[in-house]
Amino acid sequence: MSDELDLMDDLDGRGDTQKGMFMTFQIADECYGIAITYVDEIVGIQSITAVPETEDYIRGLINIRGKIIPVIDVRVRLRQEPRAYTDRTCIIVIGVKSTVVGLIVDEIAGVITVDEKEIILPPSLSQSTAGNSKYVFGLARVDNEVKLLLDPEKLIRDEDVEAFDESAPTGEVVEA
Amino acid sequence: MGEDFNTDSMLDMFLYESEQLLETLDSTVLEKKDEECFDEESINEIFRVMHTIKGSSGIMMYENITKVSHKLEDVFYYLRESHPENVPHLELVDHVLEVSDFITGELEKIKSGDTPDGDESKLVEEIDKFLTKIKTGISQKGEELPPENTYVEPNQFYIAPTGSESSKYYKVSIYWRSDTQMCNIRAYTAVYALKEIAEDIQYIPDDIITNEASGDVILEDGFHMLVQCQCSKDEVKGAIGETSGMERVEINDCTKQEFEMGFHEAEDHPIVIELDDKDKEEEKKPEKKEPAPGDYVIKNKEAGKSKKLAKNQPKQQPKQTYISVNVDKLDALMDMIGELVISEATVLQNPDLKVPGLELSNFQKSASQLSKITTELQDVIMSMRMMPLTNTFQKMNRIVFDVSRKLGKDIELEVIGENTEVDKNIIEHISDPLMHLVRNSVDHGIESKEERLAAGKNPRGKITLEAKNEGGKVYIIVRDDGKGLNKQKLYEKARNNGLIGNRAMSEFTEKEIYQFITFAGFSTKEQVTEYSGRGVGMDVVVKNIQAVGGNLEIDSVEGGGSEMTMKIPLTLAIINGIVMQVGNSTFVIETNDIKEFVRVTKDMLVKEPDGEEYIMLREECYPFIRLNRRYHLDDSISEIEDGIVVVLEHENKNVCVFIDQLIAEQEIVVKPIPSYIKKVQGLSGCTQLGDGSIALILDIAGLIAGEEKK
Incomplete structure (x- = not known):
C-alpha cells in the first residue's frame, strides 16, 4: 500500500512538477544540465579535506551538517583544466540511488524546463572525438543556447565502478 | 490473514x-x-x-x-x-x-x-x-498410564484469575457493522490488546482463531468478553481502541461470581488456561463435576495447562522493565549526540568570543553546565549500546555440549564475568570468532579421556570462558586444560607450508610461534573433522577480531593447556585520539596505539641507498614512514628536526611516523569514509573536529601492512 502512495506522490508531486526540469551550471564555456530530481541541495564552496590516493577528480570530503560526503570536481571530471575556486563556485549535492556526492561547478546558471521531445541525442560521430560525451546523454536547445544534459549516474560512476571492481579482489589478496 | x-x-x-x-x-x-x-x-x-x-x-x-x-x-x-x-x-x-x-x-x-x-x-x-x-x-512396572495430552483445538480461552482483591470485573461486548469482514481476527486483536492490561479474559465465541465461521457469529451476536483487570472502564475502552468497522463497544460492570460463571451455560468443554501455576490451588474451578477417567479435555484443565496469555499483575514485577528499541534509532541518536558534542565545541570555542576585554563569566558558567550535560548524554547513549556478553557465552555453552558429546569427550565449561558489557556492534562481530575458538579448544585442545588418564589428568576436561575489563579493552579468554601447543610441530609445519621462509626456530619468540596458527593456510590437524580443522579457521578468526580493532594473543603450556585471549575495544564509535597535522591535512591516531612522541635529530635517521629510512632510538631501529611522502601531501615539513616523530605500536610491531605538528588530544566520533571513495590503505575512517573540518583517522595496521608490501 505504501508503495502505491509513493507512486501517487511521484505522479502528482515531484513527477509532474519536476518533470523535464534541469539544473544548469557553467563549466568553462559550456552550459550543462542535470535532472533536478537528482539534486538535493546547493551549497557554497567550503573547505575540502583531501583524501590521499584517490582519483584526481575526487577532491575529498566535505561536512554538510554532520554528514560527511565526497565531492568531485566536474571540471576535472570532464577533462578540463582545473582552476581556482571563486566565490561563485558551488557544490551541487546530488543523490544517485544511495550514493550522495557533491559536484563542484564553476557557476550555477539556473533551472530550465525542457520538453522531452526536444532533447536531441548527441550525434554518434562526436562520441569518439570528445572525451566527455559519454556523460552527456542529450542536447537541448533553450533560448538559442545548447545545453549538454549530463547523466549523473555515469558522471559519478562509469569507469570507476569497473576500476573498483577490478581492484577489489587484488586488494583482498594484499590484505591477506 | x-x-x-x-x-x-x-x-x-x-x-x-x-x-x-x-x-x-x-x-x-x-x-x-x-x-x-x-x-x-x-x-x-x-x-x-x-x-x-x-x-x-x-x-x-x-x-x-x-x-x-x-x-x-x-x-x-x-x-x-x-x-x-x-x-x-x-x-x-x-x-x-x-x-x-x-x-x-x-x-x-x-x-x-x-x-x-x-x-x-x-x-x-x-x-x-x-x-x-x-x-x-x-x-512394565505396572503403573497406570496417564491419559495422553492430545492436542485439541482450544475451545475457550478461559484464563484463571490471579485472585487479586482489588480486581474489577467487566463484561465487554463489541459489535461490528454488518459489512465487516474477518470479524474473528478483529476480535482477536481486541483480545490481544486487552491481554496487555487484563489479569484474566474469557470470551465467546471461543474459537475465533481456529474457526473462520466464528466471524459470522460475531457479526450477528457480537463478541463478548469477561475481563478481570485493575483498571477503569475507560482504560479498557482505550485498550480495545477504535478499529475500522467497529460499531459499538459496551462495557458493563459485573461481579466476581458472574465472572467465574463465565459463559459456561453455553459451553460443554471448557479448557482452563491458567495464568500462574501457583494460584492453581486457590483458584475455584469453574467446572464442578469430577473428571471422568480418560476425559482428556477435563484432564487438561485439571492439569493446569499453563498459558501465559495475560500479563502478570504489575505488582508482581519488581524486575526492571525493558523496551526494545530499533538499533537504527539508537544509532541515529548516537549520531546526533556526536553532532551535539561537536556543535557545542563550535559554540564554546567560537572566534567571536575572543574579543579582548569581553566579560564572559555568566557565559562560562552556562557553558560549563552545558558541557556537563552533553558529557552525561554521551555516557548514557554509550551505556545504552552496551550489552552483557551473557547471551554470547550461553551459545558457547551449547557448543561445548554438542561438540564434546559428539566427540565423546567429557568437558566442563566454566564461565567467568559473563556480565561484562561490550558495545552491541562488537558483540555481533566476536560471536563467530569466539565460537571458533571454543570449538577448537574442544576439538583440538582437550584430549580424549584415555589420553587424559594416561597423562595423569582429570578425565573431565575443562574449558574456561572468561571476560573482563582492562584498560579500556575487554579481554575475552578461552582457556583449556588440554594438551597445549607443540612449538616444534608448529614451527615445522609453518616451515613446510612455506609460511616463514627459511628462518631458524630460534629466531622466533614463543608467542610468535604460537601466532603461526593464525596464518592463512596453516592447519595442525591432519584430518578434517566436522567441527574444526579445515585450516581456514584461525586466520579468519584473527581477521574478524582485527575488524573490530582487537587482536588475539595465544599462550600455551605443552601438556597443560592453552589460552587464547581476545583483546577488543569497548566501543568502536567513540575513541580517544590525538589530532595532528601534516601539511594542510589533519589526521587522527588512536591514543592507545601511540607509544611516545620524540623529536629526532639528523644523526638518528639512517638512510638506505634505495631511499628506505630507519630511526635509531635508544639502540633500537624502527621503520620510518613520512606521512607526507606516503600520501603525497604538499606544503609539509620535510626537515626531520622541525617535525615530530610518533612511535606507534601495533601487535608488537613498532613503527615511526613523521608528522608536522601535534594539535590536541580529544574524544572523536568515528565515521566511515563514504563508500564512494574506494578504500585507501592506512585510513580507517574520518571524523569531524570541533571547527567542523574533517580529519582522517589513521589505521596503524594498514600503515604497517602497506609499508611491508613495499
Whole structure:
C-alpha cells in the first residue's frame, strides 16, 4: 500500500512538477544540465579535506551538517583544466540511488524546463572525438543556447565502478 | 490473514517472543544438562515454552513448528504428570535441543522472508519413539498410564484469575457493522490488546482463531468478553481502541461470581488456561463435576495447562522493565549526540568570543553546565549500546555440549564475568570468532579421556570462558586444560607450508610461534573433522577480531593447556585520539596505539641507498614512514628536526611516523569514509573536529601492512 502512495506522490508531486526540469551550471564555456530530481541541495564552496590516493577528480570530503560526503570536481571530471575556486563556485549535492556526492561547478546558471521531445541525442560521430560525451546523454536547445544534459549516474560512476571492481579482489589478496 | 489486519507487527511479535522463549529454553536445558533429571520447575518451564510456541505458531499457521512443539509438549506433559523414573536424561536433553534448533531454523527462514518448510516428521517420529520408550518403561512396572495430552483445538480461552482483591470485573461486548469482514481476527486483536492490561479474559465465541465461521457469529451476536483487570472502564475502552468497522463497544460492570460463571451455560468443554501455576490451588474451578477417567479435555484443565496469555499483575514485577528499541534509532541518536558534542565545541570555542576585554563569566558558567550535560548524554547513549556478553557465552555453552558429546569427550565449561558489557556492534562481530575458538579448544585442545588418564589428568576436561575489563579493552579468554601447543610441530609445519621462509626456530619468540596458527593456510590437524580443522579457521578468526580493532594473543603450556585471549575495544564509535597535522591535512591516531612522541635529530635517521629510512632510538631501529611522502601531501615539513616523530605500536610491531605538528588530544566520533571513495590503505575512517573540518583517522595496521608490501 505504501508503495502505491509513493507512486501517487511521484505522479502528482515531484513527477509532474519536476518533470523535464534541469539544473544548469557553467563549466568553462559550456552550459550543462542535470535532472533536478537528482539534486538535493546547493551549497557554497567550503573547505575540502583531501583524501590521499584517490582519483584526481575526487577532491575529498566535505561536512554538510554532520554528514560527511565526497565531492568531485566536474571540471576535472570532464577533462578540463582545473582552476581556482571563486566565490561563485558551488557544490551541487546530488543523490544517485544511495550514493550522495557533491559536484563542484564553476557557476550555477539556473533551472530550465525542457520538453522531452526536444532533447536531441548527441550525434554518434562526436562520441569518439570528445572525451566527455559519454556523460552527456542529450542536447537541448533553450533560448538559442545548447545545453549538454549530463547523466549523473555515469558522471559519478562509469569507469570507476569497473576500476573498483577490478581492484577489489587484488586488494583482498594484499590484505591477506 | 485479513487485508488490513497488521500481520507485520504480529509476525514481529511472534518472532521476537519465540526467540526469547527459545533462549530461555536453551538456558534452562543447558543448566540442567549435567543433572540426573529435570526438576519440576524446569519441566514446567519447558512445558510452558513449548505450549506458548505451539499456540502462537498455530495462530501464525506455521504448521511444522506447531507439530514439533506439540510433540515435545506431550513429552513434558507426561513427565510432569506421571513423574516417570529412569528417563534417559541426556537423550531428552538432545531432543529438546533438536526441537529448539529446528524451530530456530524455521524462525530464521521466516525472518528472511522464506516459507518455513523444514520437514518435521522425522523429529516428531523420534520424539514419539522416545515418548513410547519412557512410557513403556513405566507400564512394565505396572503403573497406570496417564491419559495422553492430545492436542485439541482450544475451545475457550478461559484464563484463571490471579485472585487479586482489588480486581474489577467487566463484561465487554463489541459489535461490528454488518459489512465487516474477518470479524474473528478483529476480535482477536481486541483480545490481544486487552491481554496487555487484563489479569484474566474469557470470551465467546471461543474459537475465533481456529474457526473462520466464528466471524459470522460475531457479526450477528457480537463478541463478548469477561475481563478481570485493575483498571477503569475507560482504560479498557482505550485498550480495545477504535478499529475500522467497529460499531459499538459496551462495557458493563459485573461481579466476581458472574465472572467465574463465565459463559459456561453455553459451553460443554471448557479448557482452563491458567495464568500462574501457583494460584492453581486457590483458584475455584469453574467446572464442578469430577473428571471422568480418560476425559482428556477435563484432564487438561485439571492439569493446569499453563498459558501465559495475560500479563502478570504489575505488582508482581519488581524486575526492571525493558523496551526494545530499533538499533537504527539508537544509532541515529548516537549520531546526533556526536553532532551535539561537536556543535557545542563550535559554540564554546567560537572566534567571536575572543574579543579582548569581553566579560564572559555568566557565559562560562552556562557553558560549563552545558558541557556537563552533553558529557552525561554521551555516557548514557554509550551505556545504552552496551550489552552483557551473557547471551554470547550461553551459545558457547551449547557448543561445548554438542561438540564434546559428539566427540565423546567429557568437558566442563566454566564461565567467568559473563556480565561484562561490550558495545552491541562488537558483540555481533566476536560471536563467530569466539565460537571458533571454543570449538577448537574442544576439538583440538582437550584430549580424549584415555589420553587424559594416561597423562595423569582429570578425565573431565575443562574449558574456561572468561571476560573482563582492562584498560579500556575487554579481554575475552578461552582457556583449556588440554594438551597445549607443540612449538616444534608448529614451527615445522609453518616451515613446510612455506609460511616463514627459511628462518631458524630460534629466531622466533614463543608467542610468535604460537601466532603461526593464525596464518592463512596453516592447519595442525591432519584430518578434517566436522567441527574444526579445515585450516581456514584461525586466520579468519584473527581477521574478524582485527575488524573490530582487537587482536588475539595465544599462550600455551605443552601438556597443560592453552589460552587464547581476545583483546577488543569497548566501543568502536567513540575513541580517544590525538589530532595532528601534516601539511594542510589533519589526521587522527588512536591514543592507545601511540607509544611516545620524540623529536629526532639528523644523526638518528639512517638512510638506505634505495631511499628506505630507519630511526635509531635508544639502540633500537624502527621503520620510518613520512606521512607526507606516503600520501603525497604538499606544503609539509620535510626537515626531520622541525617535525615530530610518533612511535606507534601495533601487535608488537613498532613503527615511526613523521608528522608536522601535534594539535590536541580529544574524544572523536568515528565515521566511515563514504563508500564512494574506494578504500585507501592506512585510513580507517574520518571524523569531524570541533571547527567542523574533517580529519582522517589513521589505521596503524594498514600503515604497517602497506609499508611491508613495499
